[in-house]
Amino acid sequence: MAVPxxxxxxxxxxxxxxxxxxxEHLRERTDVQNIDL
Known part of the structure; x- marks a missing residue:
């Protein structure tokens, strides 16, 4: 399927x-902030 x-x-x-x-998600979930993105 082609993406326009x-x-x-x-x-x-x-x-x-x-x-x-x-x-917003990282601000809400302070327990997962210190991961490498």
Missing amino acids: EIDAKTRTELEAAAFRRLV
Whole structure:
């Protein structure tokens, strides 16, 4: 199944949202903060 191309703005917005979610998760789960990413 082919993945459709996304424009740079949409890609940046998706990457930013994923990063914010990761940061939020790590802030909530202080027991897993010291892992290497």
